[in-house]
Amino acid sequence: MSLVQWDWVARHGGEIGAQLGQHVLLTGLALGFGLLIAFPLALAAVRWPRFYGPSLGLTGILFTVPSLALFILLIPFTGLSIATSLIGLTIYTLLILFRNIVEGLRGVPADVSEAAKALGYSRGRRLVQVELPIALPVIMAGVRIAAVTTIGMVTVTALIGQGGLGQLFITGFTLHFTTPLLVGFVLSIALAVSVDLLLAGLLWWLTPWQRGRAT
Amino acid sequence: MITFEQVTKRYGDQTVAVDGLDLTIASGELTVLVGPSGCGKTTTLRMINRLEPASAGRIAIDDRAIDSLDAMTLRRGIGYVMQHSGLFPHRSVFDNIATVPRLLGWKKPAVQERVHRLIETVGLSPSLATRYPHQLSGGQQQRVGVARALAADPPILLMDEPFAAVDPIVRRRLQDELLDLQARLQKTIVFVTHDIDEAIRLGDRIAIFAVGGRLAQFDTPRNLLAAPADDFVADFLGRDRELKRLALLDVRQAPRMHAPPLVDNDRAVPEAKESTVHDWVVVHDNAGRLLGWRHRGASALQPFTDTVSPTTALDRVLAAALRSPIGVVPVVDDDGCLDGLIGPAELRKALA
Ligand SMILES: Nc1ncnc2c1ncn2[C@@H]1O[C@H](COP(=O)(O)OP(=O)(O)O)[C@@H](O)[C@H]1O
Ligand SMILES: [Mg+2]
Numbered sequence: 001m002s003l004v005q006w007d008w009v010a011r012h013g014g015e016i017g018a019q020l021g022q023h024v025l026l027t028g029l030a031l032g033f034g035l036l037i038a039f040p041l042a043l044a045a046v047r048w049p050r051f052y053g054p055s056l057g058l059t060g061i062l063f064t065v066p067s068l069a070l071f072i073l074l075i076p077f078t079g080l081s082i083a084t085s086l087i088g089l090t091i092y093t094l095l096i097l098f099r100n101i102v103e104g105l106r107g108v109p110a111d112v113s114e115a116a117k118a119l120g121y122s123r124g125r126r127l128v129q130v131e132l133p134i135a136l137p138v139i140m141a142g143v144r145i146a147a148v149t150t151i152g153m154v155t156v157t158a159l160i161g162q163g164g165l166g167q168l169f170i171t172g173f174t175l176h177f178t179t180p181l182l183v184g185f186v187l188s189i190a191l192a193v194s195v196d197l198l199l200a201g202l203l204w205w206l207t208p209w210q211r212g213r214a215t
Numbered sequence: 216m217i218t219f220e221q222v223t224k225r226y227g228d229q230t231v232a233v234d235g236l237d238l239t240i241a242s243g244e245l246t247v248l249v250g251p252s253g254c255g256k257t258t259t260l261r262m263i264n265r266l267e268p269a270s271a272g273r274i275a276i277d278d279r280a281i282d283s284l285d286a287m288t289l290r291r292g293i294g295y296v297m298q299h300s301g302l303f304p305h306r307s308v309f310d311n312i313a314t315v316p317r318l319l320g321w322k323k324p325a326v327q328e329r330v331h332r333l334i335e336t337v338g339l340s341p342s343l344a345t346r347y348p349h350q351l352s353g354g355q356q357q358r359v360g361v362a363r364a365l366a367a368d369p370p371i372l373l374m375d376e377p378f379a380a381v382d383p384i385v386r387r388r389l390q391d392e393l394l395d396l397q398a399r400l401q402k403t404i405v406f407v408t409h410d411i412d413e414a415i416r417l418g419d420r421i422a423i424f425a426v427g428g429r430l431a432q433f434d435t436p437r438n439l440l441a442a443p444a445d446d447f448v449a450d451f452l453g454r455d456r457e458l459k460r461l462a463l464l465d466v467r468q469a470p471r472m473h474a475p476p477l478v479d480n481d482r483a484v485p486e487a488k489e490s491t492v493h494d495w496v497v498v499h500d501n502a503g504r505l506l507g508w509r510h511r512g513a514s515a516l517q518p519f520t521d522t523v524s525p526t527t528a529l530d531r532v533l534a535a536a537l538r539s540p541i542g543v544v545p546v547v548d549d550d551g552c553l554d555g556l557i558g559p560a561e562l563r564k565a566l567a
Contacts, residue, residue, distance in 0.1 A: 115301030118266055119315050119363070120291035133305045209305045209347040 005179045012180075016168070020187055023164035026157065027150045027195070029086055034093030034146060042101035043127075052102060059095035067092065067153055071160050085157035092153055093146040100142025104135030137210060140203040144196050151192045155184070165191075216242050217263060217371070217403065222272030224258050224428070232258040233428035236272070241420070242370070245397055245404040249414040250424030250431075250451070256407040258428070260373050263405065264293045276371070291315055294364030294372040294402075298379050300356040302348040308334070308359050309344040315367040333362040338392055354385040361393075365400075372404045379408070390416055411452060415440070415459055423448050437463050441566075460566055461529035466546055469529060469565035471555025475543075480506055480516075495541045503552040505545050522547045525554065529565060532557055 009016070045052040065073075071088050078084040108131045116130045132139075158166025168184030171177070204211065217240040224233040233255040240246045248256040261267040262274055265286045274281050281289055302311050309330055316326045334341055337358040348356055357377055364372055378386040394417065397404060408414055414421050415436045423439070425431045425447050432444040440460040443449035452459065476496040498506045498516060507516040521535035522545050535544040536558050543558035 109301075109304075111297060111299050111301040112303060114266070115295070115297065115303070118264060118290055118295035118297075118301075120287045120289075120318055122287055125318075130303060130305075134303075207305070209307075209349075213349060 003178060004182055008177075008179050009183060016183060016187070019163050019165050019167050020191070022162075023151070023154050023188070023191065026082075026085060026089060026154045026162070026164055027147060030089035030093055030150050030154075031097075031143065031147055033086065033090040034097045035143075037090070038094055038097035038101055042098050042105065045098075045102050046105045056095075056099060056102075059098050062091050063095040067156050068159065071157065075160065080161045082162055084160055085154070085162040089150055089153055089157070093150055096142050096146040096149070097139075100145075101135070101139050104138030104142075105131055107138055108134045133207070136207055137203060140199060140206075144199045147195050147199060148192045151188060151195065155188060216240065216277055217405070218273075218275045218278075219259075220273045220275075222259075222262065222269050222274055224255070224262060224267060225270045231428055233262070233269075236428070236430055238422060238430060238433060240403065240405060242277075242403045243401045244419040245406060245417055247406045247408060247414040247418035247421045248424060249408055249411055249418075249421055251426060252409055254424040254426045255428035256409075256424055257375055259424075260375055260405055260407050263371075263373060264290045264295060291319060291367060292369050292371070294366075294369045296357075296360045296364045296372070296374040296377045298376040300348070300360035302356055302359055302363070304348050307345050307347055308339070308351070311348065311359055312362045312366050314363055315369075319367055321367075329366060330362075333365060336365070336396065337362045352385075353381045354389060357381060357389060358392075361396075365402075370403055372402045374404065374406045376407055376409070378413070379410075386413075393417065412459075415463070423451060457566060458530055458533075461533055461562060464529045464565055466523055466525045466527050466529065466532060466557065469532070469557055470561050471546070472543055472558060472561055475556045476511075477553070493541075497541075497545060497553070497556060499553045505547055505551070505553045508541055519545055523557070524548065529562055533559065533562055536562070 041055055045055055062070075067088065070091065071084060074084045074087055078087065112134065113126065113131060116126045121130065154164040155166035155169065158164055158170055165184045165188045168180040168187075172179070172181035172184065219236045219238040222233060222236040223231065225231050236259065238259075248259055250256055258267055262269050263276075263281070265281060303314070306314075312330045312333055313326050316329055321329070330344070331341065334344060339355060339358050339362070343351065343355065348359070351359065357380075360377065364374075378389045381389065390413065406414075406417060408417075418436055420433065420435055421439055422433045423431045431451075432439060432448045437460070439448065440452060440456050440463070443452055443456075449456070474492075476493045478496045478498050480498045480500050494511045495508055496511055497508045500506055505519070505522065507518045509516050517540075519539070521538055523532050523535055525546065525548060532544060536542060543556040545556055546554040548554045
């Protein structure tokens with residue numbers, strides 16, 4: 001018996017594709033919500049440094065809760081729904097995103113912000129046109145870590161009935177059948193690697209001033 | 216014209232950075248704020264474009280209180296250059312310089328034309344326009360900083376130790392270029408430095424600050440050097456302040472040696488008629504052109520290694536006099552004619 005039964009893969013191609021699609025969707029949504037929440041928090045933390053320590057502590061504690069435990073804790077409130085997995089996943093992205101956005105913005109040289117102010121930028125424009133672009137490499141580093149982490153974590157959400165490639169693992173275990181296991185394994189790694197490369201490429205494209213510069 | 220009336224700035228309850236400042240900065244002049252570190256120069260500068268609010272007193276530009284203007288409008292009309300250029304690292308030289316025109320909503324062609332003109336004005340090569348700040352030398356970065364500050368042609372330019380971080384040779388060149396620029400543009404420039412020599416070189420007027428944010432004296436460099444108001448100012452100007460005064464004067468402002476021993480080479484003069492005060496004579500031809508000098512009674516003519524012109528600064532004259540074997544230097548005008556001799560005694564009179 002060969003390790004991979006290709007006819008099984010061929011027969012279940014549609015299903016595997018859908019699971020991959022859901023995996024991508026869950027990851028994307030979790031990252032999107034994560035950014036949406038982390039962003040204002042990070043801005044507040046930069047503006048009021050006293051707020052930074054406690055926020056970092058709280059998101060840090062959330063991060064240490066084992067993922068399965070977190071999902072189980074959420075079930076009484078949200079059931080075995082996509083909301084449960086999304087809430088869980090989003091919480092995990094928060095720490096990384098929050099910390100990196102704050103560090104990115106803090107890394108903007110003081111004299112650069114000062115110059116922007118002196119030249120007559122409003123606070124909002126300064127943030128969008130000067131501070132965020134300069135912070136982008138650090139923020140993007142956070143997004144990449146969060147994306148790869150989330151792709152791994154989505155696998156776990158299959159246990160609460162929310163698909164993704166994790167379904168393949170469940171199928172494989174219940175049927176004592178290696179093919180779905182291997183397919184799920186390879187696909188999730190391939191997904192993580194390609195998303196990571198894609199984000200790296202996006203950063204390269206967005207930051208022409210960094211090219212050819214030793215970092 | 217920028218006026219400070221009884222302006223005080225406190226940080227918290229403790230630090231008084233600027234203390235009851237009264238100061239009028241004339242339009243079209245380069246005014247230098249100088250003083251030891253921590254005496255409130257930067258704070259004074261930053262109050263002008265409201266990067267720091269004053270704690271008390273009134274600041275006005277052309278008699279309009281700066282508080283009556285919107286802060287962003289005010290700042291877009293005032294150029295600002297700082298020590299580490301503060302250039303935007305994510306923008307090309309072109310885009311850095313284009314910052315304020317774009318904030319003001321200029322049309323694309325106007326921005327383009329302006330930026331290219333400024334790149335030339337500050338002495339940068341046009342090929343640098345597409346570079347990023349980290350690809351420039353320190354001196355080039357400061358030039359871009361100046362160009363960016365001048366971009367929307369603001370009447371006022373604030374400069375906070377703009378040349379402090381570049382090496383002395385580049386600094387000197389940037390100073391010269393700034394003086395050139397100012398001669399052409401006639402901006403109202405407020406320039407902060409802790410370097411008294413830089414202040415004297417650049418300033419039409421110099422405000423000397425003492426620690427505690429007190430204005431110790433405000434005058435032209437010449438007047439400051441000639442009559443320091445107190446010991447602090449005298450000390451700050453340095454023990455060599457007579458040399459600095461000499462540097463600000465030139466040969467036209469010095470007397471010539473009284474009754475110099477001059478000899479017309481074309482007319483024989485009996486040795487007995489030669490001066491007995493000096494053991495040398497300076498020799499010229501009958502058209503008044505300098506030929507050299509010789510010992511009294513001797514015939515071997517020696518050339519001068521140094522001569523000075525009417526526009527030579529007096530510190531150079533002093534150096535030349537000290538080098539001269541006869542202790543004085545001949546002044547030679549543009550036509551090559553001898554215009555008297557100058558030595559240390561004449562320089563003293565020039566300072567008197
Ligand atoms: N943002 C600030 N907060 C508290 N103290 C400050 C601040 N900026 C300057 N100071 C203090 O005010 C005084 C004057 O500072 P500054 O204007 O920077 O002096 P200078 O530019 O002449 O070196 C110093 O004692 C300095 O420590
Ligand atoms: Mg300063």
